[in-house]
Amino acid sequence: MSAQHLYVHVPFCARRCTYCDFSIAVRARVPLNEYLQALAREIARVGPVGSPATVYLGGGTPSRLGGPGVAALVRLLTLRGPVAEFTLEANPEDLTPDAARVWADVGVTRASIGAQSFDDRVLGWMHRSHDAAAIGAAVRSARAGGIRDVSLDLIFALPAALQRDLARDLERAIGCEPDHLSLYGLTVEPGTALARQVERGEWISAPDGRYEDEYLRTHEALRRAGYRFYEVSNAAREGREAIHNRAYWRLNPYLGLGPSAHSFDGVSRWWNEPAYARWVRRLERGESPVAGREIPSDAQRRLELLYLGLRTADGIAVPEPCPAELEASMRRWAAAGWAEIVDMSRGAPDRLADGVGAGPSTGSVVPGPARGTAGGRRLCLTATGWLRLDELVASI
Numbered sequence: 001m002s003a004q005h006l007y008v009h010v011p012f013c014a015r016r017c018t019y020c021d022f023s024i025a026v027r028a029r030v031p032l033n034e035y036l037q038a039l040a041r042e043i044a045r046v047g048p049v050g051s052p053a054t055v056y057l058g059g060g061t062p063s064r065l066g067g068p069g070v071a072a073l074v075r076l077l078t079l080r081g082p083v084a085e086f087t088l089e090a091n092p093e094d095l096t097p098d099a100a101r102v103w104a105d106v107g108v109t110r111a112s113i114g115a116q117s118f119d120d121r122v123l124g125w126m127h128r129s130h131d132a133a134a135i136g137a138a139v140r141s142a143r144a145g146g147i148r149d150v151s152l153d154l155i156f157a158l159p160a161a162l163q164r165d166l167a168r169d170l171e172r173a174i175g176c177e178p179d180h181l182s183l184y185g186l187t188v189e190p191g192t193a194l195a196r197q198v199e200r201g202e203w204i205s206a207p208d209g210r211y212e213d214e215y216l217r218t219h220e221a222l223r224r225a226g227y228r229f230y231e232v233s234n235a236a237r238e239g240r241e242a243i244h245n246r247a248y249w250r251l252n253p254y255l256g257l258g259p260s261a262h263s264f265d266g267v268s269r270w271w272n273e274p275a276y277a278r279w280v281r282r283l284e285r286g287e288s289p290v291a292g293r294e295i296p297s298d299a300q301r302r303l304e305l306l307y308l309g310l311r312t313a314d315g316i317a318v319p320e321p322c323p324a325e326l327e328a329s330m331r332r333w334a335a336a337g338w339a340e341i342v343d344m345s346r347g348a349p350d351r352l353a354d355g356v357g358a359g360p361s362t363g364s365v366v367p368g369p370a371r372g373t374a375g376g377r378r379l380c381l382t383a384t385g386w387l388r389l390d391e392l393v394a395s396i
């Protein structure tokens with residue numbers, strides 16, 4: 001299967017962060033040959049990946065493959081043509097000038113750097129493998145190596161007892177002049193080290209009020225610095241929005257390779273065996289690595305489109321004539337400050353993103369073209385609306 005959007009999961013991490021429940025393989029040394037052999041077997045099963053518009057190496061920590069490891073992985077993909085956006089997730093300590101040069105040479109255009117905080121005490125609490133100084137150095141290395149776009153991940157809503165200074169962290173992050181920032185509220189996932197610490201009473205999770213306060217403060221700080229939230233967790237400078245993730249939000253087809261990777265062909269969805277060792281073994285035995293498959297029902301697709309559309313700044317196209325119940329909900333949300341009803345016949349406001357492709361239509365609401373679309377109305381959530389995203393989607 002060739003696809004417009006390709007994801008490759010690289011599961012290795014040097015150690016597990018306190019809050020992390022991702023599908024990873026903790027390894028002191030990356031078993032590069034074993035991983036690449038298994039990946040080659042998977043590619044042989046699915047066929048050539050063709051010429052995707054976007055490639056995303058996610059993890060885990062893909063940067064742990066180093067310069068030569070990423071170059072070898074890219075050779076396996078035998079991409080036929082240039083990739084418009086090629087993202088590599090990197091931890092700061094791996095992003096050296098040499099590695100950045102090699103990655104840029106093999107086509108990487110975007111480094112998504114796991115910064116999380118600029119406070120060494122907080123980074124230690126998270127069990128991160130880097131200190132604050134490494135973040136600035138990584139950004140400089142990425143730029144010097146020729147990587148066009150830099151994104152920083154930051155976490156907010158940490159336990160109050162940590163006394164994390166969010167304003168200072170945001171200032172430091174903005175000072176690095178990234179093109180893009182991804183913001184994640186800390187959640188306590190079952191089975192993590194953090195969950196055990198919370199159970200023992202060592203930490204108390206941030207209450208909802210703190211989560212909301214920090215989310216809104218982050219919006220304001222980034223807006224003042226020239227970033228626009230184009231999605232509930234993602235902010236970018238004009239024209240630097242990530243293309244790859246938009247494909248997920250619009251239910252465009254994508255191909256996933258590697259342990260735990262998900263794929264979607266426009267009709268059905270499937271996902272790989274999540275455990276690294278089992279994914280390798282299945283491929284060694286000549287078996288499929290696919291662990292599950294589903295065909296979403298029309299009702300599921302409609303709900304997903306609604307949810308995915310509303311999590312973006314472009315929102316959803318309002319069906320006309322609009323059902324009375326939806327009209328009443330929209331007006332209630334607008335009055336509460338949770339949403340805006342944008343009349344596109346008056347021209348799309350700047351808050352809507354450019355270059356939005358039409359989403360697949362499965363019913364009454366669709367994500368779809370924003371700027372440049374004549375007529376019609378769009379329903380777009382505000383920052384305070386995004387804080388209630390699940391509740392609002394469930395109510396219509």
Ligand code: SF4
Nearest residue numbers: 013016017020059060
């Ligand atoms: S670096 Fe990322 S994937 Fe690895 S343990 Fe930490 S949070 Fe999880």
